[in-house]
Amino acid sequence: MSMLFYPVIVILALWHAPQEAVRIHKEAIVVDGHNDLLMSVMHGENIENRRKAGHSDLVRLREGGVDVQVFSIWVPPDSKHDRGYTGYADEEIDSLDAILSRNRDRVEKVTNIVELQRCLKRGKLACLYGMEGGHPIGNRLENLYHFFERGVRSLGLTWNNSTSWATSARDEAAGKKGGLSSFGRKIVRAMDSLGMLIDISHLGPSAVKDVLAETRNPVIASHSSCDLLAHHYRNLTDDQLRAIARNGGVVMVNFYPRFLDSAVTKAEMQKLKRFAREWKVVAGKYNDNPTRLRKERITFLAARYPQVHATLRRVADHIDHVVLVAGIDHVGIGSDYDGISVAPLGLEDVTHLPELTAELLRRGYSEASIKKILGGNFIRVFSRVCVN
Ligand SMILES: [Zn+2]
Structure with a gap:
């Protein structure tokens, strides 16, 4: 081949890759394991139209090619509701139900594989209800049945705060012992027989071990990355x-x-150290309001030094690592959009998702493997567990 033609071929290849990625992305069942849009809803925002703020809304989820979205039902630890955590979670489900019923032409609540496939055939976004943190269950098994009846099909046993029957990753990292109590194990068995996904994201290592010993179903980690690439109590070790x-x-x-x-963590810690005195004054004002404190911390850090960014390629690195250690059948994506303060460069909001597919293609994944990563693996677990 003459060298003269070489640049032409390179240009064609560059054009070819994104088109191919877009086709694969469109054909694949794209599942996002975790989205916190409901938090914005609880703050009074409209997520049915395109928003300027945040990472997603019903319009942008479709533009990003998402077919199945797990919506997180999460109760802030400092929330005040006259029926406590349970009442707050019920209110969130009421809100999501209302949004879905107003938008029947484009979204549907699904609770099993038959409903999910029917919904996708109609070209709508399939919405799965996933509870993040077992606090609304309290110590009553009846509450688990109640939320199952309301359509919840996955449950993360804790958030950063432990329940009385399961210890969180943050608490275990701080030295708390426990894992699952006998009631925690009862919850796991009840979830198995109901047909509910057990979500181990946010659980401490001993609780994860206990879950895996107790359950007879495959579990999900709906939004967790790799500890070897970024050491953090929220990430999973290679053994896990x-x-x-x-x-x-x-x-x-x-x-x-x-x-x-x-x-990124290192840079933020350095900033907090450098501006410790200033931060102490700000933090002092919000000590009794952890939600506000988190927000203020983000604003404080962002205003004082350029952000250190993670990139789309780093997301693909984590996918690579799960594939390397666990295998191609055990990886998916759980963006945590609208629950995270910043998104990686290149994945600024959900509409950028096809670019992740393009990156996977560039890294040499086959079309079949990409489809497994984008959602096929989740669908396999979902259809095995959520049979009711
Ligand atoms: Zn979370």
């Missing part, structure tokens, strides 16, 4: 990745920069 693979489950990679790249 292998254990989840043996269980037949799926690890859905989180996009939060601090879970992707230790350099």
